[in-house]
Amino acid sequence: MTWVHWLTDARTGRIIRRIDIPSFSWEMSVSDFGFTTTDRNPGETDASSLSVPFSQFDEYDADGMLMHRSTPSEVNAMLAMGRRALVSAWMFDGMPDDRGMPLWWGALGDPEDSWDATTFPLTSPMGLLAGRFAIRDGDFQNGITYYTHVAYADNPDGSNSDGSPLSRSRSGHLYIGVRVDTSAKPSEAAGDYLWTQIKGMDSANGWPAGKNPAGKAQYLHLAFANSADGKTDFSTTKAAGRTYRGQYTDLNVPDSNKAEDYKWAKWSDGNAKKGYPAKGNVNGKAPYLHVATARSANGGNGFDHTQFDDRGWFGVYVDYSDTDSDNSSDYRWYSSMSAAGLSKTAGYGPNGANTNSRATVSLSGLSGRGLACEVIRLGTSAKNGGGLPFDLPYLGERGSQSLDIHAWDVQNSSVKTLVTNIVNSEHGPDLATRPYWSDGVSCRVRIIAGSDADIYLDMGHPPIDLTCSPQGGSLEDVVVDYQHATQRIYATGSGTDESVVTALSEDLSEITGRPDPPILMESNWSDTNVNNVSELRERTGAVLNANRRPMMQLSGVIHVNDQDGNGRPAHPLGSFWPGELFNIHLRGHRRLPDGVYPMRLMKMGGDQSDAVKLQFDVVPAPF
Numbered sequence: 001m002t003w004v005h006w007l008t009d010a011r012t013g014r015i016i017r018r019i020d021i022p023s024f025s026w027e028m029s030v031s032d033f034g035f036t037t038t039d040r041n042p043g044e045t046d047a048s049s050l051s052v053p054f055s056q057f058d059e060y061d062a063d064g065m066l067m068h069r070s071t072p073s074e075v076n077a078m079l080a081m082g083r084r085a086l087v088s089a090w091m092f093d094g095m096p097d098d099r100g101m102p103l104w105w106g107a108l109g110d111p112e113d114s115w116d117a118t119t120f121p122l123t124s125p126m127g128l129l130a131g132r133f134a135i136r137d138g139d140f141q142n143g144i145t146y147y148t149h150v151a152y153a154d155n156p157d158g159s160n161s162d163g164s165p166l167s168r169s170r171s172g173h174l175y176i177g178v179r180v181d182t183s184a185k186p187s188e189a190a191g192d193y194l195w196t197q198i199k200g201m202d203s204a205n206g207w208p209a210g211k212n213p214a215g216k217a218q219y220l221h222l223a224f225a226n227s228a229d230g231k232t233d234f235s236t237t238k239a240a241g242r243t244y245r246g247q248y249t250d251l252n253v254p255d256s257n258k259a260e261d262y263k264w265a266k267w268s269d270g271n272a273k274k275g276y277p278a279k280g281n282v283n284g285k286a287p288y289l290h291v292a293t294a295r296s297a298n299g300g301n302g303f304d305h306t307q308f309d310d311r312g313w314f315g316v317y318v319d320y321s322d323t324d325s326d327n328s329s330d331y332r333w334y335s336s337m338s339a340a341g342l343s344k345t346a347g348y349g350p351n352g353a354n355t356n357s358r359a360t361v362s363l364s365g366l367s368g369r370g371l372a373c374e375v376i377r378l379g380t381s382a383k384n385g386g387g388l389p390f391d392l393p394y395l396g397e398r399g400s401q402s403l404d405i406h407a408w409d410v411q412n413s414s415v416k417t418l419v420t421n422i423v424n425s426e427h428g429p430d431l432a433t434r435p436y437w438s439d440g441v442s443c444r445v446r447i448i449a450g451s452d453a454d455i456y457l458d459m460g461h462p463p464i465d466l467t468c469s470p471q472g473g474s475l476e477d478v479v480v481d482y483q484h485a486t487q488r489i490y491a492t493g494s495g496t497d498e499s500v501v502t503a504l505s506e507d508l509s510e511i512t513g514r515p516d517p518p519i520l521m522e523s524n525w526s527d528t529n530v531n532n533v534s535e536l537r538e539r540t541g542a543v544l545n546a547n548r549r550p551m552m553q554l555s556g557v558i559h560v561n562d563q564d565g566n567g568r569p570a571h572p573l574g575s576f577w578p579g580e581l582f583n584i585h586l587r588g589h590r591r592l593p594d595g596v597y598p599m600r601l602m603k604m605g606g607d608q609s610d611a612v613k614l615q616f617d618v619v620p621a622p623f
Helices: 072-079 125-130 368-379 415-424 533-547
Strands: 002-009 015-019 024-029 033-037 066-068 084-091 101-108 117-119 147-153 175-181 194-197 207-211 217-225 244-250 263-266 288-294 313-319 332-335 360-366 401-406 431-437 443-449 464-468 476-483 488-492 502-506 522-526 551-559 581-586 595-607 611-616
Touching (some): 015 072, 015 084, 024 101, 101 125, 101 431, 101 443, 125 415, 175 313, 360 368, 368 415, 401 415, 415 431, 464 551, 502 533, 522 533, 581 611
Parallel strands (some): 464 581, 488 522
Antiparallel strands (some): 002 084, 024 595, 084 101, 175 194, 313 332, 476 551, 551 611, 581 595, 595 611
């Protein structure tokens, strides 16, 4: 019984040749593994102790005489970073496949050479997916990041009746100004903003405009028309479709119906669906700011390009077309009617983030593992040249999970990050990668995962029984670690400073409701992806429930060369995997009662020997 290793093509999995690795270490968890060829021991110079001797790529005759010393180009062809991968397999007598049972597959990592040998790690499938992003080719392009700035004022030119500067608070002001530029710091110049009345401009009465020098209230009157003298299509109640706006101020509430009472100026080109030129350009293209209004936070209710009357939300985006979009999802929406308004002193941005990287992939109606497979597909076979020898058996599997992936949010869109978020979500499935011989010449990697109904990996066999006691057993060198109970958890979600979402979960019954109580133990927990209190409380409650009792974790060592009573391997590698259930038959422990302890294997590791360390999942302690 021994290890065997095979070099393969990293993109196709096709076997190139067998390779000898005398010294290595490995570790495998539910979803990933680590593998490192280990360097020579201190003080040793014997070539046989090297990890991967270059001499194995040379050619020898039957008497061991060197016939051909491999050239640098030949060595590089065998061990090329980014082109070669390694399959490690466990071989024992009676196996039907002389290539062994494959345990892991990984791409060759960055090597370190001495004169006569090389050492290298492997990049696991999940490690490779950390360097892939779930962004479709063409969705991410060159562009400029724009920020939206908001200000409030009393008058349509952005001035205030009392002469004060621009306000960042909605309270008491009639007009809202919007500006989009490439600076996170807002401009203080009123002329830099596009001003719109917060309440409908098409009213039959004037709007309060402060007091005149004599202390009497004065009113601003607005009218609209399609000619410079205001006489064509004159109206004080209908602004839409009119290209000129007139205004005057007096001491009367009702608007005048005489066009000559107003001072007229062109204010629109009559097309309410035209964007406004914005600052900056990319590759000679002029960007445009587009503005819309609505009655809901997503723009779906009351969407309009011209009216602010009874609409509490405005949306903006920037692109290179002067025509406004009628799709509310193209806009980023902000509240305009709250008491405090948009009171930030920095820009609201990025606005749609990168101008040319606004595409979104929306995935919905999938199971958790179906969603994970689709994310992996986006980062591999869906990309030009992105293929890897991965099988995704759950593509298209229906369920209730959904995910939006924004091209501009590239820092959070690595495939590994997204898959990890899916796995770590509430009721997320266990997920693992398993290599297999797909045919006589290739190795592929299959994604396996638990379902929405049963999040654990399908074992395909009964739980494995291991025994341990002070006198010995199949599980040796047993160590049990403990963790005290936690009675209170402070949790935080998304947001910054005072706007952070917070939740508290506690259970003080052990402290207040029984004799000889333990001391109070508190902890904190955070998930910046949670943006509402109810979800944060639900997750915090689950964390508290998992830690309200003392916990323990057991680890030990097995020897995979051990045989059963019939002389067959008792627990060969490949017959069990992380994520699977074991029954630990424990006797003679000074703290734990004798009994059978069901435990799920979470991690295992070792080296080139047959000793394998097992670490089991955390479980409640029986006291």
